[in-house]
Amino acid sequence: MRSMIISLRTLLASLRMLLLFTVILGIAYPLAITAVAQIPGLKSRADGSLLTSQGKVVGSKLLGQNFLDDKGAPLPQYFQSRPSAAGDGYDPTATSASNLGPESIVDTLPDPSVKDDTGTQSLLTQVCSRSLAVGELDGVSGARPFCTPDGVGAVLGVFWSGPGYHGTVTRVVSLDQSGTATPFLATYRGVKVELAKFGENYAKAQVVPIRGTAPAHPAVPADAVTASGSGLDPEISPAYASIQLARVASARGISVAQVQAVVAKFSKGRDLGFLGEPRVNVLQLNAALDAQYPTK
Amino acid sequence: MSSSWAVIVFIATLIAALALVHKPLGDYMAHTLESTRHARVERVLYRTGGVDPDAEQSWGRYLRAVLAFSGVSLVFLYIFMRVQHHFWPPYDVPGMSADQAWNTATSFVTNTNWQSYSGENALGYVVQMAGLAVQNFLSAAVGIAVAIALVRGFARSNTNRLGNFWVDLTRISLRVLLPISILFAIVFVGAGMVQNLHHYADLQTLTGGTQTLTGGPVASQEVIKELGTNGGGFYNVNSAHPFENPTTWTNWLQIFLLLAISFSLPRTFGKIVGDKRQGYAIVSVMALLFVLSLGLNVAAQTVHHGTVPTAVGSSAEGTDTRFGVPDSAVFATGTTLTSTGAVDSFHDSYTSLGGATLLLNMMLGEIAPGGTGSGLYGMLVLAVLSVFIAGLMVGRTPEYLGKKLAAREMKFASLYILTTPLVALVGTAAAMALPGERASMLNSGAHGLSEVLYAFTSAANNNGSAFAGISVNTVWYNTALGLAMLIGRFLPMVFVLGLAGSLARQKPVPASEGTLPTHRLLFVGLLTSVTLIVVALTYFPALALGPLAEGLH
Numbered sequence: 001m002r003s004m005i006i007s008l009r010t011l012l013a014s015l016r017m018l019l020l021f022t023v024i025l026g027i028a029y030p031l032a033i034t035a036v037a038q039i040p041g042l043k044s045r046a047d048g049s050l051l052t053s054q055g056k057v058v059g060s061k062l063l064g065q066n067f068l069d070d071k072g073a074p075l076p077q078y079f080q081s082r083p084s085a086a087g088d089g090y091d092p093t094a095t096s097a098s099n100l101g102p103e104s105i106v107d108t109l110p111d112p113s114v115k116d117d118t119g120t121q122s123l124l125t126q127v128c129s130r131s132l133a134v135g136e137l138d139g140v141s142g143a144r145p146f147c148t149p150d151g152v153g154a155v156l157g158v159f160w161s162g163p164g165y166h167g168t169v170t171r172v173v174s175l176d177q178s179g180t181a182t183p184f185l186a187t188y189r190g191v192k193v194e195l196a197k198f199g200e201n202y203a204k205a206q207v208v209p210i211r212g213t214a215p216a217h218p219a220v221p222a223d224a225v226t227a228s229g230s231g232l233d234p235e236i237s238p239a240y241a242s243i244q245l246a247r248v249a250s251a252r253g254i255s256v257a258q259v260q261a262v263v264a265k266f267s268k269g270r271d272l273g274f275l276g277e278p279r280v281n282v283l284q285l286n287a288a289l290d291a292q293y294p295t296k
Numbered sequence: 297m298s299s300s301w302a303v304i305v306f307i308a309t310l311i312a313a314l315a316l317v318h319k320p321l322g323d324y325m326a327h328t329l330e331s332t333r334h335a336r337v338e339r340v341l342y343r344t345g346g347v348d349p350d351a352e353q354s355w356g357r358y359l360r361a362v363l364a365f366s367g368v369s370l371v372f373l374y375i376f377m378r379v380q381h382h383f384w385p386p387y388d389v390p391g392m393s394a395d396q397a398w399n400t401a402t403s404f405v406t407n408t409n410w411q412s413y414s415g416e417n418a419l420g421y422v423v424q425m426a427g428l429a430v431q432n433f434l435s436a437a438v439g440i441a442v443a444i445a446l447v448r449g450f451a452r453s454n455t456n457r458l459g460n461f462w463v464d465l466t467r468i469s470l471r472v473l474l475p476i477s478i479l480f481a482i483v484f485v486g487a488g489m490v491q492n493l494h495h496y497a498d499l500q501t502l503t504g505g506t507q508t509l510t511g512g513p514v515a516s517q518e519v520i521k522e523l524g525t526n527g528g529g530f531y532n533v534n535s536a537h538p539f540e541n542p543t544t545w546t547n548w549l550q551i552f553l554l555l556a557i558s559f560s561l562p563r564t565f566g567k568i569v570g571d572k573r574q575g576y577a578i579v580s581v582m583a584l585l586f587v588l589s590l591g592l593n594v595a596a597q598t599v600h601h602g603t604v605p606t607a608v609g610s611s612a613e614g615t616d617t618r619f620g621v622p623d624s625a626v627f628a629t630g631t632t633l634t635s636t637g638a639v640d641s642f643h644d645s646y647t648s649l650g651g652a653t654l655l656l657n658m659m660l661g662e663i664a665p666g667g668t669g670s671g672l673y674g675m676l677v678l679a680v681l682s683v684f685i686a687g688l689m690v691g692r693t694p695e696y697l698g699k700k701l702a703a704r705e706m707k708f709a710s711l712y713i714l715t716t717p718l719v720a721l722v723g724t725a726a727a728m729a730l731p732g733e734r735a736s737m738l739n740s741g742a743h744g745l746s747e748v749l750y751a752f753t754s755a756a757n758n759n760g761s762a763f764a765g766i767s768v769n770t771v772w773y774n775t776a777l778g779l780a781m782l783i784g785r786f787l788p789m790v791f792v793l794g795l796a797g798s799l800a801r802q803k804p805v806p807a808s809e810g811t812l813p814t815h816r817l818l819f820v821g822l823l824t825s826v827t828l829i830v831v832a833l834t835y836f837p838a839l840a841l842g843p844l845a846e847g848l849h
Contacts, residue, residue, distance in 0.1 A: 006364045009346075014361075014368040016461065017345040018434075021469065025433045026426035028476065029500045030516040033481045037491040037515070042482075044493040048509055048539070050499075060509060062488055063540035065501045075503060082617070086533075092510045093416055093496070097614045097642035099765035101651075101743040102602035103846055104317040123604050123645075124612065146607040209603045222612040229536035229624075229641045235617040274305040276544030279621035286502055 053287035055148055064234040065091050065283055074137055077295045078286045079236070079244050079263075082223050086231025096122065098227045105146075105153050105209055107176045119134045124153035125176050126211075130225040132216065137244045140219040146209050148184035152176040154212055156188055157205030159197075165206045166216035173202060185210065219243070236278040238267055252293045262288050299486065303594060303622035306548065310626070311583075313552055314559050318579070321556065322563025328446050328471050329464060330568060334361055338466055345462070350458035356799025357447055359790060361461035362438060366405050366786065369431060376427045383422040392418065399774035404428050406785035407435035407667055409521075409528030409760040410777060411635055412769040416510050416531045418611045428528060429517045431479075436524030436557075437468040439669030442789050443561060444568075446673050449796030450697045451569045453804045458796055472557075477519045480553065488542035489515040497715065506787040514539055522553035525667040527637035528759045535627070535640040536616055546678055547619050547640060551627050554636045559583075560663035561672040569697055573815035578675055579829055581823045585664035589657055590629045595623040596650035601847070614642030625650065628761075632657035635667025637760025644739070644747065644763040648847030651763070655843060657748055658757045659835045661716060667758060673792045675823075679814070680795070682826040686812050696814060698804035708795040715787045716756045717834045719780050723752035737813060738765030746842035749776065756784035 037046035044050070049061045059065055064087045067078035074080050087094030100123035110119035121129070128144060133153030135142020148154045153176040161167035172188045174181075175196050183193040196202070221239040241263050249256045266285040269278050314581040334342070334349055342349045353361065377392040377400060392400065396412055403410040404427075412502045413419065419428070441464035448458050478801040501507050514530045518540055521527060527534070533543040535550060559579065566575020597623060598661035600611040631638050632654045643654055657664075663674040684701050687694025694701045701709075725750045727733040737744035750763040759841050762768075768777065813819065 006360045006367075010360060010364045014365040015836055017341075017347065017365065017370075017465075018372060018430075019352045019367055020341055020345055020432050021434060022426055025469065025474065026430035028579060029426045030429065030513040031478070033478070033516040034491050034493065034513060035486070036482055037485045044435060045488045046485050047494070048490050048492075048511065049488050049542075050509075054504070057499060059399055059499055059507060061541055063509075065503070065507060065509070066505065069503075078503070080370075090507065093508050094414075094529055095416060097533065097536070097645065097764065099642055099644040099738055099763070100604075100613070101644055101646050101739045101746075101763075101765070101846075102604045102611075102613075103741075103743055104739055105603050124607055126612075127604060127607050135306050144607050144609075146603055181463075211606075216606075222608045222610040223617055225614040226608055226615075228616045229614045229639070230533045230538060230616055232533075232538055233616045233618075234538055237617060245716045268300055270618070274302040274309075275548055276618045276623055277299075279617045283502065290502065 016258065023094070028214045032118050042154060051283060051287060052293055058202070058287055059283050061284060062234055063092060063232045063283075064090050067282075067286060076137070076247055077289075079248060079280075079282050081282045082233050082236060083126075083225070083227045084231045084233070085227040090232060092232060095231050097231060098126075105155050106207060107153065109178050109196060111198055122153055122176065124155070127225045128152050131220045134220045134224045138247050142220055142226075143214040144218045144220070145211050145214045145216065147214065148174075148177060150177070150181055154184050154210045154291065156185070156193065156208045156210060157202040158203050158208050159190065173205065173209060175202060175207070193237075235281050238278050238280055240266070241280045248289070251296055254293050262292065276285065297411055298657065299620075299622065300598075301627070306623055307590065307626060310548065310555075312550055314555055317342060317556055318560045318563055319526045321392060321560040322575070325440075325472060325560065326567035328467050329564070329763065334463075338470065341466060342462065346390055347462040349460060351460060353455040353460055354403070355445070355458055355793045355800075356434070358458050358461050358605065359793045362442065362789060362793070363786065365461070365465070366438060369434065370401050370405045373427050373431060374398060375403060376423055377401065377419070380420050380423040383420065388422045395771045395774035396769060399778040400783070402778040402781045403760065404429060404431040404526070404528060405435055405440055406758050406781045407524070407526060407635055407670070408758040408781045408785070409526045410755055410781065411528055411720040411760070412774055412777075414532035415529055421512050424517060424530060424723050425513050429520060432517065432520040432524050432526040432528070433469050434465070436473060436520075436526065436668040437465050439667055440468045440561070440793055441465055441669065443669035443672040444564075445564050446676055446792050446796040447568045449799035450699060452800045453802060456797065456798050458800060469532045472614065473520060473523060476523055477516070480519045480523075480549070481516045483549070484515040484518055484546060488538075488548045489518055489546070490516040490539045510539070512636070513603060518550075519553065521638060522550045522636065525554055525558065525559065525634045525636040527631060527635075529638060535638045536642070541640055544618055544623070547623060547627060550638070550640075554630055554634050557668045558634055560673040561665075561669065565672060565676075571815070572696075574697065577815045577820055577823075578672075578679065579826070580820045582596070582663065582665040582675065582823055584820070585660065585827065586629075586633055586638045589653055589664070590626065593629045593650055594622055594625045596647050596653060597621050600647055601649065602647045608689075611647050611650065613644070614645035628654055629657065631760060631761055633660070633662065633664050633666070635662045635758045635760070637754065639761050642764060643750070643761060644765045648843050650844035651746060652839060654761075655753060655839065656835075658753045658759045659717075659720075659831050661831070662757050662759065663827065665713060665726040670758065677709050677712045677792065677795070678827050678830070680705065681713065681824055681830075682819070682823045683812060683814065684709070685826060687824060690810070692810055695805050699799045699802050700805055704753070704798050705795055706818060708798070709790045712788050712791040713830065715791070716784050717785050719756035720749075720753045723776060723780050723836060724749045727752070727773075730772070736770060736773065738767070742842055742846040747847065748820070749842050755780040758785050768800055
């Protein structure tokens, strides 16, 4: 039995070994790497790849930023970044993804008795409303599959006479539409579609998303309507950059070709032809536009 | 190049690089661990530490050293995090709460690196560097040490000696992990990973707003996070953070590093048992399962079935532009098939079937190729089971590598196989039975169950990745998941070392005509099927209620 007990000697040896390893691996090693990182060429990267524009540090080349006005509306003279789930957007002290799943499609409606309650939007409604907003801003169609024309999820709650989801349809509710909206479908299987109301229980209804007629490849690109993993994504797809060209050009009073030339400078294809995706660095692009074509 | 060709080349170059490195790295590890010579620095270390490097240990002594060292590490790390605010603070962080410190300490000591905290605001640089990163090295080394002890059990006969834990631990840390880390840490800094000790500083953005610039000794921690299949990110969003994974090729390199050691260890095994073909058979099974799972996941993610992915037109939610969907799927597969758990994209937002393959990867027990060391011993236990089943079919006492697999050996193997599913499923059931714990789910319905199942599977298998929507920083989850990690790590180690001990004691039996050759294609097929059947039977009901129900709805 004695042999089954860990002896004090073994424990003391463990502690001493741990402390020795802490000195080698936890102090000497990281400090040595930090020292090597002071070499010119490495230092600027080890310090965060800061971007200087017109004599001022304006951020890090690797971290995305918001280009919004005080009220949170997009500034038209700047290329817009992707949606971000990091804090209030692009906050490096609260990095996060949305973590919403592929079937997050039913909203929690706002409580009308609570002031400024916004409820909780499903991922689908977030995608639809962003698509609509980007479409309006950049003058393209914001329509997407499974989205209503007013930019929420096109999702019906269908009540059946039973048993289960069988028999006849007795009631149909558009789950993500409420208030003064117009139901995206007038009738479903001959039954009039109602708007959702706060406080009603739709747990018994079958949830049916409606595809609609929007094209499978919408005009507003995927990265414009989805939050990145880091919440700090510094880049957008070339497709998203290209729908923003005309708006940025007119806001700065220059030609589309002039903007295009700057975009090209900060665009990259796949590295070595196969790594990652083609992309455009938004901060570098906007900083270069400010330097070259200042607005007032 | 079209996007499908790009991902094919991405995968092909990874496989080629692993094939290239597998032989020299595997041979180097075998040579390092079997050599009788101590380096001078190591002698000083042993003397100061008060251990005798030349005393061979029986399985009981080896196990006690493993448990004592890990136990002391656990207590040390726990205290370190509780009092971190007294150390030189680069920015103001409070000490960690008791339940979260327990969770984090078990998480890093068990090589899980589950994180219920958010790196950028819960931990100071000192504890990240001298607490967590140290365990990144040591927990990986402990795993390899136990695997090597099992390999010695096969290789040695008529003895109770399995080697010396302190020597194995020291050599793996200082001769294998450290040199590779130094090399790639510098490469990573060159790519733009940060490595500094600066205070957080506020910057003025282009539009006149403010953004806080975070810092930290990230590059030095990042390498060992991947190489040691740890996976605990310096920041909350792990390898999706541009400071932790700045560009497309660092992404490739991280996937390579997290697979390198585990895919090389079968070579080490073949070399030590004196028959390299045995190592090739094991690595073939690992590679086969890896490629199958990778194909499934990349296909599910690029076809993007499901309501929101169809609305979006791709599964871009939770992925960064520079990596894109297909490369992110490769990372996700690598991280869940090893015990890494680092992420460069967010699994909670994956398509239902994509998410299901990731869960399945962990449920396989992380053996293709698995965590550093734990992957090899997990696969060897399954090999023992396969040989046993084959023996039952023809009605003779089974033997593997000249060792008889009798009642005692099979008891250890069976207990090993039962431990993790038991912990994962009982934990999930307990969480679902308690109303408060159900409320932690971010998503509702089947996807919510997947979040809880994923959490316990990840903890019990020491993976550490998450369907991160779930709020796990509660006393209940911190405690329960901490226990799951601890049991899921050390109980299997007890059985592995017990098995090693009883194998080493045997006389070798010469191979006869009736012996099942364990280096042929037949055995590769048998082992692959046994693995898949064991997993499918264990987890199918839970998978059917979670991701499968969601995907089919």
